[in-house]
Amino acid sequence: MKTVLKGIGVVGLILYPCVVGYGLSQGYMFWVAVFLMIMGGLRWVSGGNTLMWPLTLFAILCGGLSLLFKDQAWLKLYPVLMSMGAFCIFTMTLFKPPSMIERFARLIEPDLPHDGVIWTKKVTQIWCVFFVVNAVIALYTVYFASTKMWVIYNGLISYVLMGILLLGEYLLRKRQQRLNQMQH
Structure with missing residues (x-):
């Protein structure tokens, strides 16, 4: 339940x-x-x-x-707080490993090699930057954009950007792993 x-x-x-x-x-x-x-x-x-x-x-x-x-501004501020909260959570995992992206990566690849751990830490840092930028844009839409633009950004564009970042990280990590295997 x-x-x-x-x-x-x-x-x-x-x-x-x-x-x-x-x-x-x-x-x-x-x-x-x-x-x-x-x-x-x-x-x-x-x-x-x-x-x-x-x-x-x-x-x-x-x-x-x-x-x-x-x-109603409080209702629109929720995505801003979500991004800042995610920033804090991801940042905290940089200081108390494993990093957030390493945690996600280990769901698919439990035996993540050391190079993968280093890689996922860097990607977690990129996600931290993304969340700050996303929060700033979301905040802008709360006070300086129409509700329609707020919905388009917070209900579509930000999700698409997160998906691109997630997929891009996964594809680049797999590429990096192949290159590392070729070198060894």
């Missing part, structure tokens, strides 16, 4: 920018805030990795502050 709740929470938070765009355009700020708090609550009760708890709390916080101050 916890897995189902976790899945619903994750899908809900991924679709969040679209829910915000539609909800705000229809005047449903209250319901969007409640939705965000429920999605955060689902992630909270489903447990999981304690590294992700701050990201879960951001959902509840943004929804609650939006209701408290009757301000």
Whole structure:
């Protein structure tokens, strides 16, 4: 049951920018805030990795502050806080290894060679830069762009960029591993 709740929470938070765009355009700020708090609550009760708890709390916080101050900007700030939270989590793993990308890489390749560990640490640093840039752009869309542009960036473009970075890292790591094997 916890897995189902976790899945619903994750899908809900991924679709969040679209829910915000539609909800705000229809005047449903209250319901969007409640939705965000429920999605955060689902992630909270489903447990999981304690590294992700701050990201879960951001959902509840943004929804609650939006209701408290009757301000939709708090709903739009959620992706900004997510990026900054991810930046903090990824950065923390640089100081308390394994790095975040090494953790992901070991899901596919449990016997990651030493060169792979070095590689994934560098890629984790790249992800840290990405999250800061993403947060700045997302923040810009909160205050200086239309809700439609906010949805396009936070609900599409940022996801595409993350996908490109993830796929690019995987392909380059495999290429690097082949080159290292040829040298040995």
